[in-house]
Amino acid sequence: MKKGLLSLLTCFSILFASQAKAKEYFKPLTAEPSAVYDSIWIDYDVKENDVLGMKIHLSFTTYNMKGMDAFIAIYYSYNDEIAGVLKDNNDKYVSTAGDVAIYKAIKPNYDPAVYKDMQLFMPYAEFDLEPGLYDLTLDAKIIYKAGGMISRLTYYDFEFTKPGSPADAVSEMKTDVLFHEMKVDYDYTEKGELGLRIHLNFSTINMKGVEAYAAVYFKLRNGDKVEGKTSTYRSKSGQLAVYKSIKPNYDESDYKDLTLFLPYDEIPGSGKIRMKMVAELIFPSGDLIKTLDEKYFLFER
Numbered sequence: 001m002k003k004g005l006l007s008l009l010t011c012f013s014i015l016f017a018s019q020a021k022a023k024e025y026f027k028p029l030t031a032e033p034s035a036v037y038d039s040i041w042i043d044y045d046v047k048e049n050d051v052l053g054m055k056i057h058l059s060f061t062t063y064n065m066k067g068m069d070a071f072i073a074i075y076y077s078y079n080d081e082i083a084g085v086l087k088d089n090n091d092k093y094v095s096t097a098g099d100v101a102i103y104k105a106i107k108p109n110y111d112p113a114v115y116k117d118m119q120l121f122m123p124y125a126e127f128d129l130e131p132g133l134y135d136l137t138l139d140a141k142i143i144y145k146a147g148g149m150i151s152r153l154t155y156y157d158f159e160f161t162k163p164g165s166p167a168d169a170v171s172e173m174k175t176d177v178l179f180h181e182m183k184v185d186y187d188y189t190e191k192g193e194l195g196l197r198i199h200l201n202f203s204t205i206n207m208k209g210v211e212a213y214a215a216v217y218f219k220l221r222n223g224d225k226v227e228g229k230t231s232t233y234r235s236k237s238g239q240l241a242v243y244k245s246i247k248p249n250y251d252e253s254d255y256k257d258l259t260l261f262l263p264y265d266e267i268p269g270s271g272k273i274r275m276k277m278v279a280e281l282i283f284p285s286g287d288l289i290k291t292l293d294e295k296y297f298l299f300e301r
Contacts, residue, residue: 031064035142035151042158046121053123058140059116060153066111069145072104072153074120076127078284079137079157084245086127086136087211093126096147100127106142127160130211132285134160135236175289176205177281182293184277188261195263198242200279201256202292207248212289215282216260217241218267221274221296226267233266236286240266264301273299 038059046055056074075095076086088094088101095101104120127136140153180201188197198216218226218240228234228241235241242260267273279292 033063033065033068033150035060035062035153037153040140040154040156042156048121051123051125053121056120056122056138058118058153060118061115062108062113062142064111065108065113067107069105069107070150071143071145072106072118072120073141073143074102074122075139076100077137077139079135086129089128093122124160124162127162129160129162130283130285131162132283132287134162134285136160175207177290177292178203178205179290179292182279182295184295184297186297190261193263193265195261198260198262198277198279200258200260200292202281203255204248204253206251207253208251209247211245211247211284213282213284214244214246214258214260215241215280217278217280219276219278221276226275229266229268233262267299270301275299
């Protein structure tokens with residue numbers, strides 16, 4: 001009798017469990033809005049309303065977005081030894097974070113909706129860059145009207161040249177950099193990593209509002225460059241390097257202790273390596289403003 005009751009209870013348990021699984025299986029799924037990228041192409045040196053710029057063409061398909069207000073958003077960043085996004089200076093083509101950006105509203109009428117040639121125009125003048133040659137990256141996304149990404153469409157690398165020479169601009173402004181001192185802390189720990197911390201002491205003259213970078217490059221004592229291991233600590237040419245951005249607030253600005261940190265793990269090789277570090281001040285394009293100092297050191301792993 002007990003065995004029969006146990007069998008009956010087991011059958012009921014299996015039945016209820018099957019019904020629960022079936023209910024869960026047939027539960028309607030909430031479809032999230034999304035977009036699938038197809039292609040991108042760009043027309044350079046195009047004029048709109050007598051303004052020179054680039055026309056961006058995007059092909060993509062949206063899903064579960066019928067009747068939804070959204071935006072195509074395009075942001076720009078450096079794609080060379082200088083990491084970071086392009087910052088806006090005039091509040092025209094700008095994101096809420098103050099970065100250079102361009103937007104275009106969309107509201108799909110269908111589900112799915114196919115956009116074969118969505119066009120956006122970006123004036124060159126809105127890049128807010130000093131004269132020079134730049135490697136840039138375009139980051140295209142579909143975002144909610146209130147902000148927040150729905151889907152990333154693509155990254156796209158391109159070169160941009162702004163006429164004029166940064167060196168000429170420096171000469172015209174009588175810009176100068178007065179170097180005072182360079183010190184190094186060896187075996188210094190930062191965020192759990194052991195490395196060397198470099199201290200730079202210098203002053204800028206007539207560089208108010210000019211974007212620049214303090215850069216330290218690493219070479220062997222014979223002058224051969226040391227190859228960087230990761231993109232964070234590597235120049236466009238592949239050299240081991242570390243950077244920090246500056247933008248002086250005054251005509252004469254003092255940087256009494258600007259620090260840069262290089263983890264030892266970023267230095268390739270083993271044994272005793274005779275090296276030197278070269279400190280420079282450069283434009284975002286990589287053009288030299290002034291060489292500050294160099295130091296020789298022995299690294300041993």
